[in-house]
Amino acid sequence: MANISMRHLRYFAALAQHGHFGRAAEACAISQPALSLQMKELEDLLGAPLIERGKRQIRLTSLGEAFALRARDILRGVDELGDLARASFSPLTGRLRIGVIPTVAPYMLPLVIRTLAARFPGIDLIPRESVTRKLVDDLIAGQLDTAIVALPVSEPTFFEQMLFDEEFVLVRPLHDADKPVPGPETLREMRLLLLEEGHCFRDQALSFCRISATMPRGLMEGSSLATLVQMVGAGIGVTLIPQMAIPIETRAAAVSWVRLGQPRPVRRIGMIWRRTNPLSEQLVHVARLLQAAAPAMGLPAP
Secondary structure, rough: OOOOOHHHHHHHHHHHHHOOHHHHHHOOOHHHHHHHHHHHHHHHHHHHOEEOOOOOOOOEEEEHHHHHHHHHHHHHHHHHHHHHHOOOOOOEEEEEEEEEEEOHHHHHHHHHHHHHHHHOOOOEEEEEOOOOOHHHHHHOOOOEEEEEEOOOOOOOOOEEEEEEEEEEEEEEEHHHHHOOOOOHHHHHHHHEEEEOOHHHHHHHHHOOOOOOOOOOOOOEEEHHHHHHHHHHHHHOEEEEEEEHHHHHHOOOOOOOEEEOOOOEEEEEEEEEEOOOOOHHHHHHHHHHHHHHHHHEEEEEEE
């Protein structure tokens, strides 16, 4: 057992996460045969199989599943040792891995990068865009330091820091600009364009319109807000977008936008991170900087 290395643990954790030798090897920046060799070596050291190898994907054995959980804990603990050292420095320096949901990333990331680079010249910002569920999993696994998401996440091991609230606005074809603003009941009867499943903004839009996520409807879906707005411009339907997306998404489409009636739909954007993260104090400072920068996106200060 003494010969099990951090390399073994990192490679096995990647394989457990991706469930596929090729994707795990790519994530680890090694060849697939090299990864396979490392996993065979790890199993020989343990004297028991961790992986059931199939033609297209792998499956963890019961030992493999338990081993993966412990490996992630160990890797997270090792990463936090480095964070503990960095936490002693002021201002913040070194790597900061920050996740951002897709309905925020295109509009807020440039501001985040400029703000943090100006305040922390020694920071190495590594952004990652993904849906909330994946960001939460990566935070738990120690693969991210913090994430910008829609609150609440309600994960007891996380600290949540509000950044700002923003409204949803209705985007409709340009020729509908002078029509009355529809309420939630009217929107239910219109062809509403939504993001694909997995996006929290989709769930928020459905909630405002009082549409059940399981209700069978002829809803059109898109992979991004940009796609939805272009579909509206083509006359296919209407959609909801967050306030911060207005300047970018509406400038190149034949659409109009309008604020909805009271009570207006609002989402709360904030930062989350593990309560045990040694960088917690510095992340509170980062959150305050981003709060102060919110008006630069036309958003109200909290």
